[in-house]
Every structure is written in C-alpha cells, then in structure tokens.
Amino acid sequence: MGVKVAILFAIFAVALTEALETAEPCDPSKCQLPDCRCASTNIPSGLRAQDTPQFITITFDDNVNTQNIATYREVLYNRRNKNNCPIGATFYVTHEYTDYTLVNELYNEGFEIALHSISHKSPPSYWATASVEELKQELGDQITQMSIFANISESSIKGLRMPFFQMAGNNQFQVMAEAGLTYDSSWGATNSINPGLWPYTLDYASPQECNIGPCPNASLPGLWVSPLLAWVDNSGYTCTMVDSCYSSPGPQDDRGWLEFIIRNFENHYHGNRAHFGFYIHEAYFTSHPAAKRALVRFLDLVDNLYDVFVVNASEVIEWVKNPIPVDEYLKQSCKTNDRRECASKICGPYKSDHSEYGQEYRLNICSSCPASYPWVGNPLGLDKSN
Numbered sequence: 001m002g003v004k005v006a007i008l009f010a011i012f013a014v015a016l017t018e019a020l021e022t023a024e025p026c027d028p029s030k031c032q033l034p035d036c037r038c039a040s041t042n043i044p045s046g047l048r049a050q051d052t053p054q055f056i057t058i059t060f061d062d063n064v065n066t067q068n069i070a071t072y073r074e075v076l077y078n079r080r081n082k083n084n085c086p087i088g089a090t091f092y093v094t095h096e097y098t099d100y101t102l103v104n105e106l107y108n109e110g111f112e113i114a115l116h117s118i119s120h121k122s123p124p125s126y127w128a129t130a131s132v133e134e135l136k137q138e139l140g141d142q143i144t145q146m147s148i149f150a151n152i153s154e155s156s157i158k159g160l161r162m163p164f165f166q167m168a169g170n171n172q173f174q175v176m177a178e179a180g181l182t183y184d185s186s187w188g189a190t191n192s193i194n195p196g197l198w199p200y201t202l203d204y205a206s207p208q209e210c211n212i213g214p215c216p217n218a219s220l221p222g223l224w225v226s227p228l229l230a231w232v233d234n235s236g237y238t239c240t241m242v243d244s245c246y247s248s249p250g251p252q253d254d255r256g257w258l259e260f261i262i263r264n265f266e267n268h269y270h271g272n273r274a275h276f277g278f279y280i281h282e283a284y285f286t287s288h289p290a291a292k293r294a295l296v297r298f299l300d301l302v303d304n305l306y307d308v309f310v311v312n313a314s315e316v317i318e319w320v321k322n323p324i325p326v327d328e329y330l331k332q333s334c335k336t337n338d339r340r341e342c343a344s345k346i347c348g349p350y351k352s353d354h355s356e357y358g359q360e361y362r363l364n365i366c367s368s369c370p371a372s373y374p375w376v377g378n379p380l381g382l383d384k385s386n
C-alpha cells in the first residue's frame with residue numbers, strides 16, 4: 001500500500017519535472033530576435049561596435065529609505081542623455097524597511113522598479129532550494145505588493161535580482177514566466193567579459209558558467225538573462241558588484257576611483273559594447289565617499305559622449321530585441337512613466353512574527369493602512385483572523 005502510494009507519487013513527480021524540456025544547444029537559425037537570442041558576445045543584428053549604443057546600467061539593491069533616497073536624488077535626478085531623455089537606473093527593492101512613498105517618487109522620476117523578494121531571507125540556501133510555491137509568495141506576490149503600496153503599474157515591473165545573487169534554477173524562471181517578468185539580473189559572468197556576453201534568452205541552453213547555482217537547464221522560452229558582467233579590480237580579480245571588489249581604491253581616493261571606473265568602462269566601450277553595469281548597495285558610499293564622488297564625475301564625463309546612454313536595465317533588453325544604430329537611437333522619442341499620485345500615509349506601529357527582536361514597524365505607503373504587518377504569505381497585510 002505504502003509502496004503503491006510512493007510509486008504513484010514518483011510517477012507524478014516525474015511527470016511534473018518533464019513538463020519542462022531540457023534545453024538544447026542553441027541553433028541561431030531557429031532562435032531569432034526579437035523573442036529569441038542565443039547567448040553570444042556578437043553584437044545584436046551584426047552592428048559594428050562604433051554604430052552600437054554603449055549602455056550603462058546603474059542599479060541599487062535592497063530597501064529604499066529616507067537615508068539612501070538622499071543619494072539617489074543627488075546623483076541621479078535631473079540628468080539627461082545625449083538624446084535629451086532623462087537617464088535611467090534600476091532599483092531591486094526588498095519589502096522590509098522600504099518607504100513606498102519614496103518608491104513612488106523614484107517611479108515618477110522615470111526610474112525602473114524591480115524585484116528583489118519580499119523577505120530577502122537568510123541563508124542563501126533557502127533560495128537555492130526554494131519551491132515554485134515559495135518563490136511565488138516571495139516574487140509573484142511582491143509585484144502586487146509593490147504596485148499597491150507604491151501605487152505604480154504592475155506592467156512596469158519587469159526585472160528580478162535574486163537575494164545574494166543566489167540562482168534558484170528552473171523554479172525561478174517558471175515563476176518569472178507566470179508572473180509576467182521579462183528578465184533576470186542575478187547571474188554573474190566572470191569568463192565572458194571582454195568581449196562581454198550580451199543579454200540572451202533561455203529558449204536554449206545557456207553556456208554561462210554557473211557560480212551560484214542551481215542555474216536553469218530547461219528550455220524557458222522568451223525569458224531574458226541580463227548577465228552581470230564582472231569588473232576587473234586593481235589586482236586582476238573579478239567582481240560583479242562594485243562594492244564586492246577585493247582590491248579597490250581607498251575610501252577617499254577620488255582619482256583612483258575615477259580611474260577604476262573608467263578602466264572597466266573602456267573594456268566595454270572599446271570592445272563589443274555589451275552593457276556596462278555599475279551595481280552597488282548605496283550604503284557603500286557612506287564608507288567609501290570617493291566612490292560616490294567618482295560616480296558623479298564619471299556621469300559628467302560620459303554625458304559628453306554622443307553614443308553612451310545611462311538607462312534602466314529593461315531598456316537594454318528592449319534595445320537588444322530591436323537593435324538600431326546610434327544615429328537612429330538618438331532620434332527616438334523618450335519613454336515616459338505616467339505620473340502616479342501618492343496620498344502618503346504613515347501606518348503602524350506593527351508587530352511582526354518574523355522579526356526576531358520584536359521590533360515594531362512603521363510603514364509609509366500610498367494605499368490605505370494594512371491591518372497587520374505585510375509579509376511573505378500575506379503581502380498586503382490583510383487581517384489574518386477573517
């Protein structure tokens with residue numbers, strides 16, 4: 001009896017796994033833009049490097065709060081690219097301690113809001129082994145949570161960065177597909193950086209090395225990977241986050257930091273023009289003020305280059321789908337987010353079961369105040385008792 005049940009269960013489990021087909025090696029004649037692209041360092045559409053826009057993607061992770069917003073306002077606001085469109089940047093946001101009225105502000109300034117999970121729970125192995133159901137609660141539900149609390153449109157949320165850059169294999173991408181997400185920005189590339197690996201889809205097998213697996217190995221049509229192309233630090237080690245570089249300039253070394261950024265930028269700009277990522281946590285600027293000053297200087301410098309564009313990460317995917325040369329790109333009209341009002345409210349204090357220290361939470365949001373503290377499994381903080 002018990003054996004029969006076990007056998008039935010095994011058959012069922014196999015059937016579920018087989019619903020995903022193993023990815024085959026990519027065949028460029030079958031996999032074509034705009035919806036399919038084999039992983040490659042070739043410039044999309046065979047453009048020449050000098051005709052290809054050099055995209056810069058600046059991203060910040062974790063919660064958005066009253067401290068780090070000051071940096072975002074200072075560094076990012078009121079800057080324009082050579083096409084006269086505002087610069088982009090992408091925020092991979094977590095729920096705890098996030099002030100959603102500030103997320104609303106970032107959105108209204110034209111920046112991209114993306115997912116980084118509700119809980120950002122430790123340890124990383126939680127994410128490595130997370131089930132489809134768990135990932136739905138952390139990621140799918142976060143879209144609803146973010147769009148309601150910050151009053152932004154669900155369809156503007158397109159990207160994901162996994163906590164700790166911990167890939168969650170096929171489950172992660174299955175949940176992304178169900179939630180209508182477009183791209184992942186968690187997968188570090190340390191080998192194919194010069195020339196750099198352009199974004200590609202997972203219709204076919206990814207040749208990218210898997211440093212923080214499990215990485216997906218099923219065919220997952222139409223989902224994009226935007227590889228985190230590593231920097232090379234001053235001792236020749238690679239790092240995917242600027243603040244994780246081992247051998248970087250000193251905290252007050254402005255000149256060193258500017259040279260460090262430019263050297264890594266030029267690997268792309270003088271190479272195959274794959275996107276140049278500046279991936280960082282804002283808190284690093286507190287311990288390394290020179291890094292912030294150098295970023296500002298760097299943005300001033302690239303502002304003078306007619307073929308360099310600071311954009312949000314989803315814009316790179318859009319361009320790869322329909323690649324056009326710089327002179328055409330310059331003539332395109334700017335994309336805009338429609339402004340969304342926020343009648344801001346301060347809610348709480350709330351207690352939450354998940355917090356070990358029994359601290360209380362306040363919540364700054366654009367919607368009406370939840371009955372309880374929102375968390376995984378109850379993303380809108382609805383009263384659990386009814």
Ligand SMILES: *[C@@H]1O[C@H](CO)[C@@H](O)[C@H](O)[C@H]1NC(C)=O
Pocket residue numbers: 085086087088089110111112113156157311312314315334335336337
């Ligand atoms: C991306 O950036 C541009 C700024 O050029 C902005 O107008 C656009 O709406 C942004 N897209 C998203 C999805 O946030």
Ligand SMILES: *[C@@H]1O[C@H](CO)[C@@H](O)[C@H](O)[C@H]1NC(C)=O
Pocket residue numbers: 022169170214215216217218
């Ligand atoms: C695909 O990856 C999973 C881990 O996520 C692994 O268990 C499985 O054996 C892999 N399948 C193939 C065909 O490599």
Ligand SMILES: *[C@@H]1O[C@H](CO)[C@@H](O)[C@H](O)[C@H]1NC(C)=O
Pocket residue numbers: 151339340341342343366367368
């Ligand atoms: C959300 O934004 C829309 C458009 O600006 C506005 O009409 C609506 O009142 C806003 N909702 C809240 C709860 O702030």
Ligand SMILES: [Zn+2]
Pocket residue numbers: 061062116120163164
């Ligand atoms: Zn994080």
